[in-house]
Each structure stands twice: as C-alpha cells, then as structure tokens.
Amino acid sequence: MLRVGQVMSRLSACLYSYHTIGDALTLIRDKKVTGLPLLNDKGRLLGMVTKEQIFEKGLEKFKAENKAVDYLTTSFLPLKEDALLEDVKDLPFDIYPVLNNQEEITGVVNKYSLVQAYLQQVQLRSQELEAVFDSAHNGILAINKQGIITSINPAAERPTRSNKKEAVGRFLNDIIIPTGLLDVVRSGIPEFGAKFQVGRRLYISNRTPIVKDGEVVGAVGVFQDVSEIEKVLQELRSVKQLNEELQTIIASSYDGLIICDRQGEILRCNPAVGRILEVSWADLVGRPFKDLVDRGVFQNNIIHLVKKQAGLVSLLERPFAKHTLVITGNPVYGDEGEIVKIVINIRDMSELLFLREALEESRQLSEKYQSLIAQMRNNHENGNELRSCSVIMNNVMDLATRVSQVDSPVVLIGEQGVGKEDIAKLIHFNSKRSKGPFFKLNCGSLPNHLLEIELFGQGISADNGNTGKAGVFQLAEKGCVYLEEVDKMPLNLQSRLLRILQDKTIRIPGEREIVSVDVRIIASTIRPLKDLVEKCLFRADLYFSLNVVPIKVPVLRERKEDLIPLVHFYLEKNNKRHGLEKVFSPKAFQLFLNYPWPGNIREMANLIERLVVTSNQKIISAREVDLVLYQKEQSPLSSVTVAGVIPLRKAIDELEEKLIRLAMKQYGTTVRAAEALEVNQSTVVRKLKKLKTMREDDALSDI
Numbered sequence: 019m020l021r022v023g024q025v026m027s028r029l030s031a032c033l034y035s036y037h038t039i040g041d042a043l044t045l046i047r048d049k050k051v052t053g054l055p056l057l058n059d060k061g062r063l064l065g066m067v068t069k070e071q072i073f074e075k076g077l078e079k080f081k082a083e084n085k086a087v088d089y090l091t092t093s094f095l096p097l098k099e100d101a102l103l104e105d106v107k108d109l110p111f112d113i114y115p116v117l118n119n120q121e122e123i124t125g126v127v128n129k130y131s132l133v134q135a136y137l138q139q140v141q142l143r144s145q146e147l148e149a150v151f152d153s154a155h156n157g158i159l160a161i162n163k164q165g166i167i168t169s170i171n172p173a174a175e176r177p178t179r180s181n182k183k184e185a186v187g188r189f190l191n192d193i194i195i196p197t198g199l200l201d202v203v204r205s206g207i208p209e210f211g212a213k214f215q216v217g218r219r220l221y222i223s224n225r226t227p228i229v230k231d232g233e234v235v236g237a238v239g240v241f242q243d244v245s246e247i248e249k250v251l252q253e254l255r256s257v258k259q260l261n262e263e264l265q266t267i268i269a270s271s272y273d274g275l276i277i278c279d280r281q282g283e284i285l286r287c288n289p290a291v292g293r294i295l296e297v298s299w300a301d302l303v304g305r306p307f308k309d310l311v312d313r314g315v316f317q318n319n320i321i322h323l324v325k326k327q328a329g330l331v332s333l334l335e336r337p338f339a340k341h342t343l344v345i346t347g348n349p350v351y352g353d354e355g356e357i358v359k360i361v362i363n364i365r366d367m368s369e370l371l372f373l374r375e376a377l378e379e380s381r382q383l384s385e386k387y388q389s390l391i392a393q394m395r396n397n398h399e400n401g402n403e404l405r406s407c408s409v410i411m412n413n414v415m416d417l418a419t420r421v422s423q424v425d426s427p428v429v430l431i432g433e434q435g436v437g438k439e440d441i442a443k444l445i446h447f448n449s450k451r452s453k454g455p456f457f458k459l460n461c462g463s464l465p466n467h468l469l470e471i472e473l474f475g476q477g478i479s480a481d482n483g484n485t486g487k488a489g490v491f492q493l494a495e496k497g498c499v500y501l502e503e504v505d506k507m508p509l510n511l512q513s514r515l516l517r518i519l520q521d522k523t524i525r526i527p528g529e530r531e532i533v534s535v536d537v538r539i540i541a542s543t544i545r546p547l548k549d550l551v552e553k554c555l556f557r558a559d560l561y562f563s564l565n566v567v568p569i570k571v572p573v574l575r576e577r578k579e580d581l582i583p584l585v586h587f588y589l590e591k592n593n594k595r596h597g598l599e600k601v602f603s604p605k606a607f608q609l610f611l612n613y614p615w616p617g618n619i620r621e622m623a624n625l626i627e628r629l630v631v632t633s634n635q636k637i638i639s640a641r642e643v644d645l646v647l648y649q650k651e652q653s654p655l656s657s658v659t660v661a662g663v664i665p666l667r668k669a670i671d672e673l674e675e676k677l678i679r680l681a682m683k684q685y686g687t688t689v690r691a692a693e694a695l696e697v698n699q700s701t702v703v704r705k706l707k708k709l710k711t712m713r714e715d716d717a718l719s720d721i
C-alpha cells in the first residue's frame with residue numbers, strides 16, 4: 019500500500035515573506051512545480067503560492083516586484099507523509115504541502131502524482147490478485163445476479179470440464195452441474211461444505227453471495243478436490259479399525275501380553291496379565307518391567323536377556339510357586355535394525371499340564387477299553403472262549419492283546435494245557451495280520467527231517483523224486499506261524515529260524531534261491547529257554563531274537579478263581595454237545611477245588627467230558643469225581659471185553675488206535691502220550707500218521 023511520503027517531491031525550494039512574486043514564478047518554473055509553500059520566519063507554513071492563484075488575481079495589476087505573500091492562499095490542505103494514497107486521492111486541491119510527524123514541511127505533492135501513483139498501485143494489486151486467483155489450488159467460480167459466469171480460475175476448469183474462454187459470459191447452468199450457486203444468489207444465504215462428485219473426483223464447495231451496497235450482485239463458489247483427502251480419510255478409518263481390532267485381540271488374548279519399550283518401560287498390557295500374575299494389570303502401564311522382578315513375580319528380567327541375545331528368549335517361571343509359566347520375549351526392530359520394543363508373551367502352562375495329564379489318563383483308559391473290546395471281539399469271532407476271572411490271567415490276556423498290535427516275536431512259557439495256543443491265537447486274530455493264515459507246528463512231534471520239510475518246505479528234485487512242498491513259513495505269508503515246543507527244535511534248524519527272524523528270508527531245501535517271507539512268529543515252550551541256552555541246547559542268538567516279548571501263562575493251580583467258572587463252562591459245553599443236563603454235586607465242586615490239576619485246563623476239559631458222558635446220574639456225585647480225578651476207577655485195560663473172535667491183527671489195530679486216541683486226548687502232545695503209553699514218541703508219531711492216512715479227516719478232528 020503506497021503512502022504519500024513515497025509519492026511526494028522532497029522540498030527543494032520554499033518562499034518567505036521577503037520573496038517577490040517574480041522570485042516565486044522563477045522558482046516555480048525552475049523547480050517545475052505548480053506551486054510552492056510560503057513559510058514564516060520560524061519556518062512554519064503560512065500557505066501556498068500556486069500558478070493558479072497568480073492567474074486568478076489577474077495580470078493587469080501584476081508587477082514582478084509585488085510580494086509573493088500577496089498571492090498566498092491559506093485554503094490548503096497539508097497531507098501527512100504516512101497517509102495512504104487511497105485516502106487522499108479524491109481530495110479537491112491540485113497541490114498539497116506534505117508534513118512529517120513533527121508537523122514540519124518535508125515536500126509537496128500534486129493531485130496528478132497522487133492519482134497516477136494510486137492507479138499504478140491498483141493495477142499492481144489487480145495483477146497480484148489475478149495471479150493469486152489463477153494459481154489458487156481451490157477452484158473459484160463467480161457468477162453475477164443473472165447467473166452468468168464472470169470469473170473462473172484454472173483450478174475450476176477441471177471440475178467444470180470447460181476452460182475460462184468457454185465459460186466466462188455463459189450461463190452457469192450450461193457449464194456446471196450442480197447449480198447451487200444460483201440458489202445462493204437467489205437466497206443470499208451462504209452454503210458451506212456441500213459435497214458433489216464429478217466423475218471419480220469428489221469436491222467440497224463453499225458458496226457465498228457477493229454483496230455490494232447491501233445488495234446481492236452475484237455469488238462465488240470455492241471448491242476443493244477432496245478425493246485425495248477422502249482416500250487418506252478412508253485409509254485413516256481402516257488404520258483406526260485395524261487399531262481397534264488389534265486392541266480387541268490383545269485384550270481378549272488368553273495369554274498375557276506385555277509390550278515394553280527398549281528401556282523396559284511397560285507401554286501396554288492386557289487383562290490376562292492380571293489374571294495370570296494376580297496383579298492389577300492397568301497399574302503396570304508406565305512402570306518399568308523391572309518392578310515385577312523386584313516384587314518377585316519373575317525371577318529373571320527377560321528384557322535384559324532379549325537385549326543381550328538380540329533375539330527371541332523363552333523362559334520357564336514359577337511365580338510364587340503357584341503357576342508354571344512360559345515367558346517368551348520377542349524383540350521388535352526399527353528401520354535401523356535396532357530393538358525398539360519388546361513383546362512379552364506369558365503362557366500359563368498349569369492348565370495345559372493338567373489337561374495333558376487328563377488326556378494321557380483318558381488315552382490310557384481308551385487304550386484299555388479298546389484292547390478289551392478287541393479281546394472280546396476276537397474271542398467271539400474265533401469261537402475261542404478263553405475263560406478268566408483271575409487277575410493274573412487277565413493280566414496275561416491284557417498283555418497279549420497289547421502285543422497283538424505290534425509285530426514283534428512272542429514266546430509263550432507255561433506248562434502243558436495252560437492255554438498257550440489259545441493265547442497265540444488271541445494275539446494273531448487281534449493283530450493286523452488277522453486276515454492272514456495262522457499255522458501251528460509242533461517242533462517236538464516230528465523227526466528232524468520231516469520237521470525241516472514242514473518248516474521250510476522242499477524243492478522239486480528229479481534225482482530223489484521230490485515233487486516240491488511249501489513249508490509253513492511260506493504258507494503263512496502275511497500271517498502267523500505258531501511254533502509249539504520250540505525248545506525241542508534241533509540246533510541245525512534253529513539257525514535257519516534265526517535267519518527268518520533277522521533277514522525275513524528262507525532258503526528252500528534243494529533250491530538255490532532265497533525267498534523272502536513275511537510272517538510273524540509266536541513260539542511256545544514248557545522249559546525256560548534261558549536254561550537251554552546255558553546247556554547249549556538252544557542258540558543264544560536265536561533266544562535273543564525270539565524272546566522279544568516273553569509271556570508266562572500261569573498254571574491252573576495258581577489261579578484258583580478260574581476253577582469253578584471253568585468247570586461250569588466245560589459242563590455246559592458238554593451238556594450241549596451231548597444233549598444232556600448233568601450237574602455236579604456241591605461236594606464234587608469241592609473236589610475240583612482241591613485237585614492240583616497237573617494237566618491244567620486240557621486235563622479239566624477231558625475229565626469233565628468223561629464225567630458227563632460216563633455218569634448215569636443227573637447229579638454227578640463227589641464219589642464219581644473222586645474216582646476219575648485220582649484214577650481209582652478200573653483200569654481201562656482190565657475192562658477190555660471180547661465180544662467174539664476176530665482176526666488178532668484187526669483186534670490189535672483197533673485197540674492200538676483207541677489207546678492212541680485216548681492218550682492224545684488226555685495228554686495233548688505226542689511226548690506225553692508216549693510217556694503214558696510207555697513207548698517212544700516216534701512210535702506215537704508214526705502210528706498217528708498211519709491213522710491219519712487211514713481216516714484223515716476223522717483222526718485230525720479228534721486229535
């Protein structure tokens with residue numbers, strides 16, 4: 019803003035009372051001014067002597083020696099140096115003396131200079147405003163009262179989709195939608211913050227009426243492209259939402275969470291911290307983590323450890339010996355790779371440990387039930403009715419059921435007739451091989467060379483007429499071979515059995531080829547194998563390979579709880595089988611309980627069948643039982659009756675057959691049968707074979 023002082027001419031000459039009008043005119047001409055101030059002796063301004071004043075007085079009386087003071091006009095207006103041009107530009111005089119703040123005259127200024135300077139100032143200002151208008155980031159559009167666009171800046175061209183040239187002078191409606199500016203002109207009421215969209219861009223506009231002399235002469239709209247702001251706002255909203263989500267997650271985490279800065283000051287923690295550490299969690303914020311260590315809540319300051327190791331640290335803590343906690347400190351790195359925060363996770367393992375124990379318990383329980391179910395199913399499926407009420411026998415069956423789930427070799431140790439074979443079957447039919455075959459071979463019942471063939475088979479040979487035969491190890495592929503009386507296996511065959519256990523291969527006698535076999539081996543023995551190893555009757559290496567799971571099957575006299583249930587079982591079985599309804603007298607039961615059962619269950623099964631079929635009473639008496647148990651009945655030999663004359667050979671054969679059948683039935687194995695018959699075992703085997711070929715089916719089912 020220009021001031022008078024900047025436009026005036028500095029005082030270079032002035033008039034005093036002694037100056038003539040001739041002097042005055044000369045000075046006016048020389049200084050090229052229209053007038054000069056006239057001062058008194060003290061330098062105070064008295065008035066102005068101007069060319070106009072001189073001409074107004076008339077030239078007829080003009081004399082050069084006249085005093086200038088006579089032409090003095092006192093109707094003048096002095097201007098102040100700091101007066102604004104726009105305030106003085108319209109004053110009526112042609113020339114003005116200019117005073118400083120001390121009221122001293124410092125110069126003169128004429129109207130022309132004032133107006134010209136003011137005009138220049140206005141022009142400059144107008145240019146400035148135009149530049150501002152054009153370079154404003156916000157769009158500006160003005161209309162007059164009629165709705166004609168009077169101004170539009172480049173920023174407004176984009177949303178109006180027109181340029182200044184096209185827009186100015188056109189009606190607003192033709193150029194831009196919406197036309198809220200027209201409403202503002204009509205109502206004279208400003209409108210702020212109205213939003214409108216052009217294409218994908220969003221604008222916000224402020225519309226104001228232009229008021230001149232109290233009358234609305236137009237309106238100006240200023241609009242700003244807020245698309246970017248809107249985008250940022252949107253992002254801000256998402257960040258806010260994310261932040262809220264994070265807060266919720268942290269707050270609802272079941273694990274305790276403590277977030278510290280690198281100095282270890284707690285910035286944030288969640289309610290779980292309060293629950294686990296039994297402290298007021300909200301009070302922890304702003305406090306050093308070290309406080310918790312000092313108060314004995316933690317034994318270790320994990321903040322130090324994380325910083326020291328510059329990585330994740332996990333510790334086990336037991337605050338006040340109440341909980342077992344796993345504390346994990348995790349560093350958070352800044353842009354420079356420095357640790358900026360440490361997030362501490364606190365997991366209470368007490369409940370987890372409790373749950374693990376409970377789980378383990380229920381797992382064991384479920385395993386037990388599974389094994390029981392499997393055992394029951396197995397018994398049912400195979401008609402293998404293993405009776406057991408005794409703890410000792412139940413344990414054996416439990417173990418057998420568990421062992422059935424693995425493929426390890428098993429050795430069953432126990433006296434004759436205790437149920438080893440039934441246990442072997444239980445293992446097989448309960449195992450994953452149950453769909454495969456179950457082959458039984460008694461290692462003590464055959465001469466060596468026959469046993470070898472039965473076990474390992476025989477190759478085809480034209481020389482000795484062998485037609486080829488598969489051994490049990492081949493026949494039982496994917497199944498099980500039960501080797502009864504394995505203790506009686508000859509040493510030369512033991513090494514080949516070892517090979518099967520170790521390499522799962524066999525060499526078939528008479529053939530060069532080695533064949534791989536997939537069988538499970540279960541063996542039984544009456545004598546402890548270890549004793550035989552010591553006596554060098556059993557290979558030590560085979561013993562170790564075979565004896566992976568030894569199971570001792572207890573004798574009947576050691577499990578008295580099983581006696582009565584077994585008697586009932588065999589009584590019912592035989593009644594059913596023979597269509598009878600026999601019962602034992604109470605005293606008879608007592609005898610069973612007192613008897614030592616050297617032949618175990620097999621002996622019991624045979625004795626009860628004999629009693630059921632031979633007793634002619636419905637109630638089998640104690641006397642009858644006593645006779646049978648203690649062999650006081652007449653010897654069967656003495657009861658041989660001769661009904662008539664038949665060829666001696668035939669009679670001998672028949673008697674021999676009956677005796678062998680009875681002995682096998684009573685004693686189960688050829689060894690014991692041979693002992694009872696007082697012949698060699700090979701004799702019994704040979705005779706059995708002969709019987710087998712004679713009446714194969716019949717003989718096999720009975721033996």
Ligand SMILES: Nc1ncnc2c1ncn2[C@@H]1O[C@H](COP(=O)(O)OP(=O)(O)OP(=O)(O)O)[C@@H](O)[C@H]1O
Pocket residue numbers: 403404405406432433434435436437438439440441502542619620623686687
């Ligand atoms: N727990 C039982 N419940 C019912 N019967 C059983 C039980 N244990 C064994 N038996 C029966 O007793 C008889 C003899 O059993 P098994 O042949 O299994 O004995 P073993 O120990 O193999 O005898 P060996 O060594 O003389 O061959 C079989 O008829 C069998 O079914």
